[in-house]
Amino acid sequence: MDAQLIAFTGVSAGLVAMPGADFTVVVRNALVSRRAGIACALGIGAGLLVHVALAVVGITAVLAAVPALFRALQVVGGVYVLYLGVQTLRQPHSPVGNPQGGPTARPLRQGFVTNALNPKVSVTFVSVLPQFVPAGAPxxxxxxxxxxxxVAVALVWFQVVALLVDRLGRWLRRPRVARGVTAVTGAALTVFGSALLAGPLRALLRAL
Incomplete structure (x- = not known):
């Protein structure tokens, strides 16, 4: 592995590990069960593959160049993350779940949609990847x-997060702790969703 790939792997790890909507939605599902957390992490990996496809065919460059399209995706993604946050806050006293888990379709879908509808991920690909393409290389x-x-770094990281939350599950699932963690998770998702909506709303207000 050349020096640029090593450096890029480190940069990727830093970007992936930054707390955000992906991290929060994995924690939210891992509190339900290990299976749900892992499924959510896999969903995020699948969402990243969408951004990979966009980056490879160059659509992300168009996304960055067309503010209206970028803002539209921000609104859709922000509304979805905000919805997850509100849903979590509305059920702070509900049981967290059991470690055996249940259906994985919903957490898988939540991870996928949360990541795939975040246009900032596409812009990150466009802005960061070219810096690690050597001059003259295809x-x-x-x-x-x-x-x-x-994508591989993200899959490893979010699987580790899901397993760590599950490992601490007995403590995290204590009623008082569970209520606190659920409230913090719901608030974080609400903040992240609101942040995604803030940009296009400010642009709209400036246009009025």
Missing amino acids: ALPRTLLLALIM
């Missing part, structure tokens, strides 16, 4: 390799 295979490294 852009397409290198970009694809870098994008897949980021």
